[in-house]
Amino acid sequence: MIAGYDWRKSEPRWQKKWKEWKLFIFNTRSQKPVYSIDTPPRYASGALHLGHAYGYTVIDFAARYRRLRGYNVFFPLCFDVNGTPVEVKVEKEFGIKASDVPRQEFIRMCSEFAEKNIAEMKHQFEILGESMDPSIYYQTDSKEYRKLTQISFLKMLDRNLVYKGNFPVNWCPRCETALADAEVVYGARETTLNYLIFNVEGSEKTVTIATTRPELLCTCQLVAVHPDDKEKNWLVGKTLRTPIYDRRVPVVANPKVDPSFGTGIVMICTIGDKDDLDWAMKYGLTLEKGIDERGRMTELAGKYEGLGTQEAKEAILRDIKERGLLVNQESLQQNVGRCWRCEAPIEFLQVLQWFLRTTEFKGDVLQMVDMIQWFPEFMKVRLRDWVNSLAWDWVISRQRYFATPIPVWGCEKCGEIVPAREKDCYVDPTIDKPPIKKCPKCGGPLRGETDVFDTWMDSSISPLYISYWLRNERMFKKLYPNSLRPQSHDIIRTWAYYTIVRELLLTNERPWEHIMVHGFILAPDGTPMHTSAGNVIDPIPFLERYGGDAMRYYSATCALGMDHAFKEQELVRGSRLCGKTWNIMRYAGGVCGDKRIRKTRQLRTVDRWILSRFYRLVEEVEKHCNNYEFDKAMSTCENFLWHEFADHYIELSKWRAYRRSDPAVRYTLSTIALGTLKMISIFLPHVAEHAYQSFLKAHDRALSICISVWPKRELPDETAERAGEKIKNIVASVRAWKSKNGLPLNSPIDFIEIVGAEARTLSKDRLDIKETLRARSIRLKEVAKLRTRVRGVKPIYSKIGPAFRSGTEAVLESLKDISPEVFSKRFKKGRLELILPDGKRIELGQEFFEIDEEIISSGRAVDALIIGDMKILLPRIDAKS
Numbered sequence: 001m002i003a004g005y006d007w008r009k010s011e012p013r014w015q016k017k018w019k020e021w022k023l024f025i026f027n028t029r030s031q032k033p034v035y036s037i038d039t040p041p042r043y044a045s046g047a048l049h050l051g052h053a054y055g056y057t058v059i060d061f062a063a064r065y066r067r068l069r070g071y072n073v074f075f076p077l078c079f080d081v082n083g084t085p086v087e088v089k090v091e092k093e094f095g096i097k098a099s100d101v102p103r104q105e106f107i108r109m110c111s112e113f114a115e116k117n118i119a120e121m122k123h124q125f126e127i128l129g130e131s132m133d134p135s136i137y138y139q140t141d142s143k144e145y146r147k148l149t150q151i152s153f154l155k156m157l158d159r160n161l162v163y164k165g166n167f168p169v170n171w172c173p174r175c176e177t178a179l180a181d182a183e184v185v186y187g188a189r190e191t192t193l194n195y196l197i198f199n200v201e202g203s204e205k206t207v208t209i210a211t212t213r214p215e216l217l218c219t220c221q222l223v224a225v226h227p228d229d230k231e232k233n234w235l236v237g238k239t240l241r242t243p244i245y246d247r248r249v250p251v252v253a254n255p256k257v258d259p260s261f262g263t264g265i266v267m268i269c270t271i272g273d274k275d276d277l278d279w280a281m282k283y284g285l286t287l288e289k290g291i292d293e294r295g296r297m298t299e300l301a302g303k304y305e306g307l308g309t310q311e312a313k314e315a316i317l318r319d320i321k322e323r324g325l326l327v328n329q330e331s332l333q334q335n336v337g338r339c340w341r342c343e344a345p346i347e348f349l350q351v352l353q354w355f356l357r358t359t360e361f362k363g364d365v366l367q368m369v370d371m372i373q374w375f376p377e378f379m380k381v382r383l384r385d386w387v388n389s390l391a392w393d394w395v396i397s398r399q400r401y402f403a404t405p406i407p408v409w410g411c412e413k414c415g416e417i418v419p420a421r422e423k424d425c426y427v428d429p430t431i432d433k434p435p436i437k438k439c440p441k442c443g444g445p446l447r448g449e450t451d452v453f454d455t456w457m458d459s460s461i462s463p464l465y466i467s468y469w470l471r472n473e474r475m476f477k478k479l480y481p482n483s484l485r486p487q488s489h490d491i492i493r494t495w496a497y498y499t500i501v502r503e504l505l506l507t508n509e510r511p512w513e514h515i516m517v518h519g520f521i522l523a524p525d526g527t528p529m530h531t532s533a534g535n536v537i538d539p540i541p542f543l544e545r546y547g548g549d550a551m552r553y554y555s556a557t558c559a560l561g562m563d564h565a566f567k568e569q570e571l572v573r574g575s576r577l578c579g580k581t582w583n584i585m586r587y588a589g590g591v592c593g594d595k596r597i598r599k600t601r602q603l604r605t606v607d608r609w610i611l612s613r614f615y616r617l618v619e620e621v622e623k624h625c626n627n628y629e630f631d632k633a634m635s636t637c638e639n640f641l642w643h644e645f646a647d648h649y650i651e652l653s654k655w656r657a658y659r660r661s662d663p664a665v666r667y668t669l670s671t672i673a674l675g676t677l678k679m680i681s682i683f684l685p686h687v688a689e690h691a692y693q694s695f696l697k698a699h700d701r702a703l704s705i706c707i708s709v710w711p712k713r714e715l716p717d718e719t720a721e722r723a724g725e726k727i728k729n730i731v732a733s734v735r736a737w738k739s740k741n742g743l744p745l746n747s748p749i750d751f752i753e754i755v756g757a758e759a760r761t762l763s764k765d766r767l768d769i770k771e772t773l774r775a776r777s778i779r780l781k782e783v784a785k786l787r788t789r790v791r792g793v794k795p796i797y798s799k800i801g802p803a804f805r806s807g808t809e810a811v812l813e814s815l816k817d818i819s820p821e822v823f824s825k826r827f828k829k830g831r832l833e834l835i836l837p838d839g840k841r842i843e844l845g846q847e848f849f850e851i852d853e854e855i856i857s858s859g860r861a862v863d864a865l866i867i868g869d870m871k872i873l874l875p876r877i878d879a880k881s
């Protein structure tokens with residue numbers, strides 16, 4: 001017995017070999033065209049989940065395809081080690097807050113945590129068969145990388161593209177840091193709308209105002225009504241007194257007020273949300289800070305100072321209620337912004353921050369967006385909409401720890417900024433000394449900046465980093481712009497946008513030629529995977545059950561740009577395809593042997609047919625892979641290999657496979673088996689490599705299938721295709737007929753007759769049909785004289801029983817005895833005269849029986865199959881039903 005394919009032995013073996021052979025190492029000296037991939041540096045905050053495994057596998061498809069197309073592929077292995085995700089995980093794991101331990105100690109803990117995850121992920125990439133290049137490895141927390149981030153910042157500072165400003169920003173009180181708009185996730189929340197009584201100054205009157213945030217009363221500075229609101233108009237110009245604080249606030253009319261919300265009167269606080277800021281600007285209100293960076297009430301809140309916002313809200317509502325100033329409460333669905341890392345509701349705070357000028361470059365960014373080819377195209381709209389919606393510059397500073405330090409010092413007296421010198425980078429201003437001792441303006445002492453960069457400041461220069469920008473001009477020319485940015489759709493607003501805007505400002509060139517945007521893998525029930533929902537799928541158990549190729553097969557079933565519910569069934573299909581591929585290649589290898597095979601002129605129709613189909617396959621796979629539609633490429637390959645090549649061609653050519661005198665079948669088998677295997681190696685590299693090395697290498701002679709030469713294609717041969725399809729259909733129908741009649745597929749049959757106007761065109765191919773079907777004779781005829789002969793009648797029991805009841809048995813008895821001769825005498829106009837055993841005569845309508853007829857040709861009974869305009873006549877077989 002010959003063993004089948006065992007992925008458990010095969011996969012680790014080839015992973016090891018590929019490493020040994022250094023197949024995926026970028027060749028800096030090669031003259032081949034370069035295909036460079038701006039690999040997403042995977043966050044080191046945890047091991048890969050199923051969605052990541054899918055995402056990186058799709059990128060690997062692109063890399064393997066281009067390698068086979070003769071490109072010098074640049075595909076760095078890399079990890080993103082900066083930023084809050086790692087910090088949040090470390091805080092959770094050790095039950096601390098970053099500020100609880102010394103700064104450098106916390107950074108060390110983050111680093112260790114990240115390294116552990118990186119080791120795990122490297123292993124995961126390997127068993128998935130990902131072909132990243134470890135020789136161009138990077139981590140975003142390396143000094144090299146951070147140095148480039150700092151230099152890129154200094155260059156922008158020099159050109160006045162960044163500025164420090166005291167503007168309100170999105171603020172996460174849990175992470176205690178500013179957030180960019182893109183880091184705020186909006187979602188619905190149930191909250192309470194509270195109706196509070198305000199006194200009107202100099203009058204006995206009161207008004208009721210509804211608010212969701214009574215804790216902000218301490219910063220209430222203005223009240224507004226709609227100018228057309230006739231009931232409330234009288235308030236305009238009056239002054240109100242707030243509850244609890246008794247602050248004097250003027251009432252204004254403004255069309256922005258929604259008269260149908262609450263009581264139609266709104267209170268404006270600085271600052272509850274972005275809208276409030278617009279009011280503050282318009283009416284020249286002082287920006288008051290009621291909540292601090294840790295989400296606690298400031299001294300403005302009076303007795304509530306130091307409470308968290310939620311506690312403060314409860315306390316102040318209690319007091320208001322006690323004073324009889326709370327008249328009503330109702331629940332309200334509210335759209336609230338949350339921190340994308342930790343999900344805490346964000347506040348809007350005014351804190352001194354660094355900003356990058358982005359809003360003034362919206363037009364240029366949009367132009368650049370159009371210079372990049374998007375796959376799928378519709379993802380471009382998402383970025384365009386985002387750019388158009390931007391109202392604020394990018395806040396690039398974070399009040400965190402584990403990230404690239406902002407390379408500046410500030411004067412403690414006058415605030416003057418002293419930037420680091422480029423040649424001194426990488427610097428950490430919290431440790432390193434400034435380039436000059438004292439403030440150049442006032443001579444005051446300098447203090448290192450403790451803020452760090454937003455992690456996107458690092459990752460947005462990944463194309464520049466991997467292309468050796470500012471470090472190696474020759475390599476930069478070779479690699480930049482990169483060929484491909486692959487990424488998921490959730491980071492279009494961040495990674496894609498920030499990269500484009502930064503590279504625009506730094507190089508005035510597009511960062512990539514192509515961008516490929518893939519979707520998410522959802523839980524099997526179609527819901528998003530979330531740690532909080534407990535439905536995150538770990539790929540490891542599936543890899544252990546089915547292997548890397550099967551997992552890759554699953555990835556190849558997912559259409560680009562869409563989200564997909566996970567289907568374990570696809571892994572089962574994948575491992576079946578591995579087995580099938582192995583068997584087909586083993587057969588082809590067995591027939592072809594290991595002697596060199598030359599192209600031959602002795603091709604038969606079926607050879608030319610399948611070769612033509614194969615050339616079309618190559619063309620289609622090229623088209624799909626060029627469009628990053630790997631799902632289509634894979635299913636086209638699978639269908640061809642399994643359902644055309646194996647099911648039909650191999651069957652049609654088996655009869656001559658082992659005839660030494662027939663080089664055509666060996667040429668055809670080796671060409672197609674090798675070519676298809678190479679295309680399949682994009683998706684199932686392990687089984688492809690194993691089959692290549694075991695059965696087919698002698699006919700190709702590359703060190704590995706991964707670096708072999710892409711199959712050549714010729715022009716399709718339409719005549720051969722038409723004839724081949726005909727032969728295929730005839731053989732398939734007769735084989736189906738055999739199995740329907742309980743005959744083994746290899747059982748001989750007496751004869752086959754093919755009848756039809758074009759039957760004679762098959763005369764060159766009669767042997768293929770005859771031998772494949774194991775027919776003793778074959779005849780091709782334009783016409784055949786056929787007649788039908790009645791063999792008897794078959795009663796329809798379900799009709800006779802209910803109609804004849806107790807007489808049923810007698811009817812059946814008489815029907816059984818009817819011979820074809822008697823039948824022809826007694827059957828007239830659809831009715832059969834029947835003589836019952838007691839001599840009684842009845843007439844039976846045709847609903848009670850079937851006429852059992854057979855077809856007669858040249859005096860013998862035949863079965864006839866109809867295929868298009870042809871009839872296939874075969875020896876009559878009595879079905880043993």
Ligand SMILES: [Zn+2]
Nearest residue numbers: 172175339342
């Ligand atoms: Zn947070």
Ligand SMILES: [Zn+2]
Nearest residue numbers: 411414439442
């Ligand atoms: Zn100074």
